Each structure stands twice: as structure tokens, then as C-alpha cells.
Amino acid sequence: MNTNSNSYTIGYAAIMVIIVAFLLAFVSSSLKEMQTENVKLDTKKQILSALNITEGDAAANYESMVKDYILNPDGSLTAQPADSFQTKYADTTKLHVFECLVNGEKKYVFPVRGAGLWGPIWGYVALNDDKNTVYGTYFGHEGETPGLGAEIAKPAFSKSFLDKIVSRDGNIVLSVVKNGKVQDASCEVDGISGGTITSTGVNNMLQSCLKRYKSFLSSSAAPAVDANSGATKLEAAAADSTVKAVCSEAKDSAKVACVNLVDTVKKVVKEELNK
Amino acid sequence: MSNLKDTFLTPLGLNNPVAVQVLGICSALAVTAQLEPAIVMGLSVTIILAVANVVISLLRNTIPNRIRIIVQLVVVATLVTIVSEVLKAFAYDVSVALSVYVGLIITNCILMGRLEAFAMQNGPIDSLIDGFGNGLGYAIILVIVAAIRELFGAGCLFGCQIIPDCVYELGYMNCGLMLMPPMALIILGCIIWFMRAKNPDLQEK
Numbered sequence: 001m002n003t004n005s006n007s008y009t010i011g012y013a014a015i016m017v018i019i020v021a022f023l024l025a026f027v028s029s030s031l032k033e034m035q036t037e038n039v040k041l042d043t044k045k046q047i048l049s050a051l052n053i054t055e056g057d058a059a060a061n062y063e064s065m066v067k068d069y070i071l072n073p074d075g076s077l078t079a080q081p082a083d084s085f086q087t088k089y090a091d092t093t094k095l096h097v098f099e100c101l102v103n104g105e106k107k108y109v110f111p112v113r114g115a116g117l118w119g120p121i122w123g124y125v126a127l128n129d130d131k132n133t134v135y136g137t138y139f140g141h142e143g144e145t146p147g148l149g150a151e152i153a154k155p156a157f158s159k160s161f162l163d164k165i166v167s168r169d170g171n172i173v174l175s176v177v178k179n180g181k182v183q184d185a186s187c188e189v190d191g192i193s194g195g196t197i198t199s200t201g202v203n204n205m206l207q208s209c210l211k212r213y214k215s216f217l218s219s220s221a222a223p224a225v226d227a228n229s230g231a232t233k234l235e236a237a238a239a240d241s242t243v244k245a246v247c248s249e250a251k252d253s254a255k256v257a258c259v260n261l262v263d264t265v266k267k268v269v270k271e272e273l274n275k
Numbered sequence: 276m277s278n279l280k281d282t283f284l285t286p287l288g289l290n291n292p293v294a295v296q297v298l299g300i301c302s303a304l305a306v307t308a309q310l311e312p313a314i315v316m317g318l319s320v321t322i323i324l325a326v327a328n329v330v331i332s333l334l335r336n337t338i339p340n341r342i343r344i345i346v347q348l349v350v351v352a353t354l355v356t357i358v359s360e361v362l363k364a365f366a367y368d369v370s371v372a373l374s375v376y377v378g379l380i381i382t383n384c385i386l387m388g389r390l391e392a393f394a395m396q397n398g399p400i401d402s403l404i405d406g407f408g409n410g411l412g413y414a415i416i417l418v419i420v421a422a423i424r425e426l427f428g429a430g431c432l433f434g435c436q437i438i439p440d441c442v443y444e445l446g447y448m449n450c451g452l453m454l455m456p457p458m459a460l461i462i463l464g465c466i467i468w469f470m471r472a473k474n475p476d477l478q479e480k
Contacts, residue, residue: 003336003337003338003339003340004339004340004341008339009339009341009342012337012338012339012342012346013339013342013345016346016349017349020349020353023353023357024353024356024357027356027357027360027361028360031360031361031363031364034364034365035360035363035364038363038364038367039367041367042367042371145308146306146308146309146312147308147309147424147425147428147429147454148308148454154434193451194451194454194455
């Protein structure tokens with residue numbers, strides 16, 4: 001048979017594409033369920049890892065220890081049904097808070113999400129009962145550079161957050177600074193040397209995501225409310241707070257730029273005068 | 276029999292895909308900052324290359340000449356996608372470790388090179404051996420580069436500290452440059468230099 005004729009080539013390509021398409025569709029659809037289960041289990045593991053629990057059956061531990069709440073604008077919490085488990089918490093406009101009992105003590109876990117150098121980074125920050133000191137953290141990433149940015153997923157980095165203060169005078173002070181530039185050890189964490197952009201990403205992620213929980217962090221006691229009303233109000237409030245956060249960030253950076261400019265001008269003028 | 280042995284052994288040394296044919300350099304730079312991802316990448320490429328070689332070698336007499344590269348690409352891409360889907364379902368931890376490297380396997384020049392140069396002309400058994408040989412040849416270079424980079428860049432191997440604390444106290448410092456991609460290229464260059472110096476046959480006249 002002539003394998004170089006046009007009709008043979010077109011027929012060969014068509015049949016190949018059909019076979020491959022069926023094969024991939026079959027594999028994908030038959031494995032879909034197991035894959036989502038795996039992703040869910042992995043998310044539970046990440047939340048538990050922020051609570052420093054890495055051993056035992058993750059699904060059972062999660063079931064018995066962690067409760068999922070949504071934060072209302074007034075600082076109260078609304079319980080979520082157990083079957084509403086998601087895999088990307090910080091993406092939604094609803095503010096999730098996980099309440100957990102570890103050794104009889106109440107801990108709160110907040111999901112955070114941001115951008116690294118090559119792709120998304122995310123994490124879970126667990127706070128003690130006082131809602132201000134860090135009990136544990138977990139950080140994950142999609143494709144940061146191994147040995148540099150990817151070090152944020154290592155225990156050495158997440159352990160360095162232990163006992164740091166999250167907010168002071170209503171501002172989020174928990175931050176990641178350039179490696180070796182820690183000035184206030186009560187709230188600043190050493191970044192990764194050589195992974196500056198990823199470290200800055202972690203810093204921005206913590207600042208912007210934890211800011212949204214301000215009303216909860218500053219409230220002393222939060223009674224749980226069992227009501228699903230006011231969901232739209234909540235979303236509007238969340239959107240509003242995001243807009244405000246963005247605005248204030250922009251304002252801050254503009255201010256910094258102005259100050260820098262003035263400084264440079266001053267310096268130049270001084271030098272000229274000295275000459 | 277000695278022919279099969281040659282097919283397997285020459286890519287490990289004298290006809291190494293990375294050091295002699297200078298293929299697959301991009302991925303060699305990307306994944307060699309640490310030993311563990313380098314080994315994972317080396318093994319995945321070996322397995323995919325061996326299977327793709329066999330598939331193409333079985334199809335080699337039916338493939339229309341004008342679209343042979345496309346057929347090879349489709350076979351490789353399909354295999355990689357299926358493997359990554361299966362890993363996600365049955366070995367989630369491994370698939371997380373592989374994450375970005377899966378895409379890099381498809382674009383690895385060694386795969387296209389071996390499919391085009393070997394599997395299109397030879398039978399399935401030869402092709403299988405050739406795939407394993409070339410994959411392992413690639414893996415060896417990756418492991419050497421990664422071991423040097425991790426040892427001198429972070430003082431570790433497999434994430435465990437190797438260089439003792441007392442050396443650091445004497446003033447020794449990790450070389451941050453080792454973790455950057457340019458250093459992988461320099462180490463690779465040194466390996467190629469070494470191999471050419473040892474084997475005069477490789478030098479162009």
C-alpha cells in the first residue's frame with residue numbers, strides 16, 4: 001500500500017485523532033472521581049498540617065477536629081454543613097474560618113492564597129485561642145523553583161512563623177522580610193535567600209488575605225450563629241472590603257514612591273550645593 | 276545479543292544523549308537544583324521514552340512519511356497525559372512531586388530524537404532497549420549535575436544536611452550561584468569537556 005498518498009495520510013491522521021480522543025476521554029472520565037477525592041484529602045491534610053498534625057488518618061482527624069465556618073461582616077460565624085467541603089478556600093468571596101480543637105484548646109485556621117514567581121501559592125495559617133499568635137502554618141505552591149522559592153513548602157520555613165504576632169493596633173503586622181533583614185522578631189519572618197519574589201508573594205498573600213478577617217481577629221469572643229441568611233449581604237461586604245484593601249494598598253505604594261522621589265531630589269540638590 | 280547490549284550501553288557513555296548529542300538541555304537546567312526532582316524526572320523520561328519507542332516502532336511501517344513528526348508527538352503527548360492522570364488517581368503524592376515536570380517530558384528533545392532516529396527504523400525489542408538506555412543516560416547526567424548543585428548550593432543531599440556544622444563555623448558558606456540555572460549549564464559544560472578529553476574519538480578532526 002502507498003503510505004505516501006494524500007488520502008492515506010488524511011485517513012491515518014483522522015483515525016489516530018479519534019482513537020486518541022476516545023482514549024483520553026475514557027481515562028479522564030473514569031478517574032475523575034478518584035482524583036477529586038485525592039485533592040479533597042490533600043486539602044484536609046494541608047489544613048491539618050497547619051495545626052501541626054501530620055500523622056494518623058487525615059480524613060478521620062479532620063472529621064473529628066475541624067469545623068468549617070463562614071465569617072459574617074459583624075464578626076460572628078456561620079457553621080457550614082460537613083458535606084460542603086471545597087478544595088480552594090481563599091478563592092471564594094466567602095470568608096472561611098476553620099475552628100479546631102487540639103488537645104482541648106481552640107485554634108482557628110485561615111486559608112490564604114496569592115501569587116508566587118511562576119504560579120499560584122497558597123497556605124493555611126493557624127492561630128491560637130487569642131486570635132493573635134501563630135500556632136502553625138502550611139504553605140503550598142504549584143511550580144516554584146526547587147531549592148529557591150519552593151523552600152516555602154518546607155517545614156523549616158513554616159516553623160519559623162510559630163508564636164509570631166499577627167495584628168497590632170488593628171493592622172496586620174505578620175510579614176516576611178528579605179533574608180537577614182528581620183528587625184522586629186515578634187512579627188517578622190526571614191524570607192528565603194534567592195527566592196525573593198516568592199517570599200514577597202507569601203508576604204503579600206498574608207497581608208491581603210488576613211486583612212479581610214480583621215473584624216474577626218479584633219473581636220474577643222465569637223458566638224457561632226446557625227443561619228444561612230444574609231449571604232448576599234456578606235458577599236457584598238467581602239467584595240467591598242477587597243476593593244478597600246486594594247485602594248489602600250495603591251495609596252500606600254504611591255505615598256512611598258513620592259517620599260522616595262522627594263528624597264532623591266533632596267540628595268541631588270545637596271550634592272550640587274556641596275560642589 | 277551483543278548488539279542489544281551495545282544498544283543499551285552506548286547511550287550511557289560514548290553516545291550519551293545529553294553529554295554527547297547535547298539534547299534535553301533545557302530540562303536538565305530546570306530540574307537539577309535538587310537531587311530528588313532530578314531522579315523523578317530521569318525515571319519518568321526513561322519510562323515514557325521506552326514505551327513511546329515501542330509504540331512508534333510497532334507503527335513504523337504504517338506511518339505516512341509526511342506527518343511522522345506529528346504522529347510521534349501525539350503518541351508522546353497521549354502517553355504523558357495518561358500517565359499523569361493515572362498518577363493523580365492512584366499515587367497523588369507522586370503526581371504532586373512531578374507537577375511541572377510532566378509538561379517538560381513532552382518537550383524533551385531526547386524523546387523526539389530517539390523516536391525519529393531509532394524507533395522509526397528498528398523493531399520493538401531493540402527500541403525498548405534503546406529507550407531504556409537513552410533514558411538512563413539522561414538520568415545519570417541529571418543525577419551528577421543535581422548532586423553537585425545540591426551539595427555545594429545547599430550543603431545537602433536529598434534534603435539532608437551533609438556538610439557538618441563545624442565546617443560552617445570555620446567560615447564555609449553555601450554557594451548560592453549553584454542553585455541558579457546558569458551553574459547547571461557550566462557543570463554540564465565541564466562534564467562534556469571531561470568526556471571529550473577522556474575519549475579522543477568524540478573530538479572533531
